[in-house]
Amino acid sequence: CGEGAGSVFLLHGVTGSGKTEIYLRAIEAVLEAGRQAIFLVPEIALTAQTVRRVAARFPGQVAIVHSGLSDGERYDTWRRARAGKIGVVVGPRSALFTPLPDIGLIVLDEEHDHSYKQSPPFSAPHYHARAVAEYLMRQNDGLLILGSATPDVETYYRAQQGQLHYLHLPKRIMGHRARINAQAERAQVQPVYRPLAETSPDVLTIELPLVQLVDMRAELKSGNTGIFSRELQAALERTLSRHEQTLLFINRRGHNTYVFCRDCGYIAICPRCEAPLTFHSADDALVCHRCGHQQAQPERCPVCKSPRIKYFGAGTQQVEAAVREHFPSARLLRWDADTASDHRAHDDILSRFMERKADILIGTQMIAKGLDLPLVTLVGVVSADMGIALPDFRAGERTFQLLTQVAGRAGRGLLGGQVILQTYQPGHYAVAAAAQHDYAGFYAREIAYRRELGYPPFRRLARIVFRFPKAHKAQSEAERCAVWLRERLRKLKMTGTDMIGPAPCFFQRVNNHYRWQIILRGPNPADALHTLDTPPGWHIDIDPVDVL
Template sequence: MPIVRVALDVPVFAPFDYLAPSAEPGDVGRLAVVPFGRRTLVGVIVALAEKASVEGVRLKPVSRILRDLPPLPGDVLALAAFCSDYYHHPLGQVLATLLPQRLRRSSPVRLTEPLWRLTEAGWAVDPATLPPRAALRRRLLAALRVEGNLSREALLALSPSAPQVIRDFLARGWVERANAPLRVQAPPRPYRPDTPPPLTREQQAALDAVRAGGAGFVPWLLLGVTGSGKTEVYAHLIADALAQGRQALLLVPEINLTPQTEARFRSRFPEAVIVSLHSHLAEGERLRHWLLAAEGRADIVLGTRLAVFAPLPKLGLIVVDEEHDASFKQQDGLRYSARDLAVVRAQQREVPIVLGSATPSLESWHNAVNGRYRLLTLSTRAVQAARAPRLTLIDLRREPVTDGLTAPLVRALKERLKRGEQSLVFVNRRGFAPALACPACGWLAGCPRCAAKLVVHLREKRLRCHHCGHGAVIPRQCPACGAFELTPLGQGTQRLERALQRFLPQARILRVDRDSTRRRDALPEMLRQVQAGEVDVLVGTQMLTKGHDFPRLTLVGIVNADSGLYSADFRASERLFAQLLQVSGRAGRACAHGEVLIQTAFPGHPLFAALAHGNYREFANTLLAEREALGLPPFTFQALLRAEAHRMESTLDFLRKAQALAPRLPGVEVYDPVPALLPRLAGKERAQLLVESASRGLLKQFLSTWLPVLRRHQVRNVRWALDVDPLEP
């Protein structure tokens, strides 16, 4: 009797055997509902067999094989197997990560979605008779008359408030609800086609090089300064793939970049089926997009790191935008790098991949220098009249600071306000102030659950921990000495916003950070206001540093730039340079000349000199030389064994035992366990043990021998996980 091997979402590496009399070779990759102890789970059939893997075991039958869903193709199974092997994570849990949440549940999947259409009463409504303020109602009635049926996704494309209006229409009897097959409906296309701009000489050279490289696997690193038109190169390459009947996958680092990127590509490719995949999608929407991709009906898939696993039977091109961004690395559970897996997938499918950035990661730059990647360069801005912004350092040793702002920066903001230009004040700290202190006794408001300070959120009159979410009311007096003069320390976006309102009372100021953009439609509306010229000064965090194009913005002021200069993390300077270069690139992207003012107490630091020249190559080569001399990545390969428990001694005891159990393999160094940089998080004491080798193969061999031993020596009160190629110390 045929046996199917099913990978389940449990912390066990081997698949489980089940009886399946009706199983056939085409079922490999399909989902199966199976009994597992007292539970019923959904897993993926990864193989068929004639004999059980363990003799003498009575096998249970499969409850059902979900043949109404497309199976996971062989390349996705191969990518999952690679991921499991490289990151030492159970295959079943890897496969569960790549599936939409709705497919992980054992209840039947509803493959239909609701649609709304006009009733006779709705057709009889004259939109002209509606009140002047009922603009959205008129738009919805017009769309229903033209399209006939509207899905929830189409409603949201018209307006985030459209579902509420539809409920009102339903109550009035103007519309009725119907169901349609989930996989038949294509995403809405309410976009007008745009006219692509002419390519610059460098853009055309980059495009010609990739085209000459052929359709097979070639990894390209596109080094392009901000504003150089990397997205335009992506668009032409995607157009080539679509012309060949292939699919394209475009990965972006941040969820908040996906809607604007999607809108841009919908306008560029109005006839293409474009879907997005990221964790903020509703369950039904993500399932629908996933199915369109799996059936080959989605021409372009845009997404964050999880989209790297999307089933794409006609894949012809992969693009990773802002490839240096740390957001591509998952920091919990399956700790994978989507950028690295994208390269692996391109190699497995034998398709080209383009990694783009103004500040590539040192790993990618090292690969380009060594010839593993082919280098493409865009050294000038795409708009001919646009020039790189002028950078000026404001010496904080000489210029007094008032509420985080120096006089030169305030004067520059006032000048832009008079000229009708926009400015951006950047500080990578949300909230009002990073800490609350008592000047009398030195007390600092700390998080009771983390080794971190509580951040002051003055508008909410709350203290919040940005690590675990703990909140508390701002005390009226010092808990230690009773003094009433508690003082906020440092600058956050809220404090800068208030200071700017005082310095520039006539300015229209908009704060953009995680707090102000919590609502689903908040960020798109804010970006619309900026583009429409309804904002004079932006105050924001790194949310504003990537991918945004503000033609009227000519000044960028950077506050608290020194925070990343001196850190225990050896990647801190690399990240700071990338961040500052990205935010500087927001200035002067159109014809007006841009200026960047950086407030710093260390104007002589080499990082600022490299930033002033915009010379990424020189800076990256200097860092590479330092890393090689110190034996750090990318010249070595690392894995971190992270552990946490309620007591630090328990955590360290486990790691010492793990160190003692480590095999002795020449060429692999096992360091002593140490507390993590943030030693307490959410009530758990954290420590880590570093393993390092100059050979990726030796490190993998070591981990494959060591981890099974560790799993046999589990400690109940200690939770541990392995992080291969860690980005955070």
């Protein structure tokens, strides 16, 4: 396995650079040594595709672990794993706890993904799979591979500081010449975007897909008020005429994102969360995406009785409706939390698309995560700005990662590909860097911002959330804790640790519970919390992945 016991590697490879092949070869070496491996993926939706590829390489040695298994399936896998009858376990973060007798390798694919952190309101322990995996490999003299095209800023910083081994794969690999020629003959296609280049006698590489930024402000000024820019609509027409496949990405489900009265300004909000309700055309209802509350759509404003109710914002359902309007003969699939409620639905949608039973796949962030779709030649990002203005220090990083990952779904096959990003902020550093596939440029801006403001990796965070049915109770509990913490910091002489808050959370009310928070920022803020009693309603999260 290379660099010795307890080694941690960051495998930083652009999308399509062959990271999975490296994982498989590392697994092969571990199995040959008589040990076992765990292959982690961030979402259950990715498990089936990963299992198929791993099982094809190691038939009869692979098991799947995730929350969708029945009790009987879970027990059978647990029993076989403990008996040493399983060589490779594939699954999301919970797969880490499979009782393998001699684990020698853990792979964390898409290591940047925040799904690897178990955070409140999920039950304790609130762990990060990356930290647990590092601990397990130290205890078992094993190897940990952290793989991503867009590494977590903190992970990349550790690599730059020499705290872990860094491997870089800067080129997209098409495959070996014999395989490429066989694929071309079967599909009867030739590359139409960028020519293949030879980096060795047998290995062929291809450039990353071209990314075009479309300024939607200019589209609006020109009179185009639709969802699709003229460039994206023309690209869709070309792709459909060539019988190729398209991904359309918008990170919001539903039809319209809020409902507004044009006379009095009323906005339909959730009575339990105070968040704008989203209109879902399939259910003909307004739905809260935080607690699931549903109510009928209003025909008149409930405040001023005006009939001038307007629906604003776009979600996956509205994108689907717009595609059906412009391209009525196109075959569509939609992949979001409404259409894929369990892992079988995920598998069905993905299988149908890969079998070319649809021309266009419309989806949320699930379609951006590690999927290998070689027949996709066009990726359209309907709104690249969603989430970029959230009051969270990781908002820029999340935007860059999401855009880069979804752009990486294009051009992974012989046909090449292109990406169109629609944005109202083409000059934002995260959007501009994603359009250039420029991780180094993004990292330079992001790390300077983190250093200046004292955010991770330069200081650590601890977050305490106070969640109660009454607003005054959430506030008073937060203020009571703040008094204790100030005295605690003074007593421990933790002068390098500061306290932010108490203050309402950005999402202040969720499912009939009001939320306040305190954030500690310092070299090791958890030191102040060791003796803190946490009564019901208090939730501590060390190294939170967001502060919303």
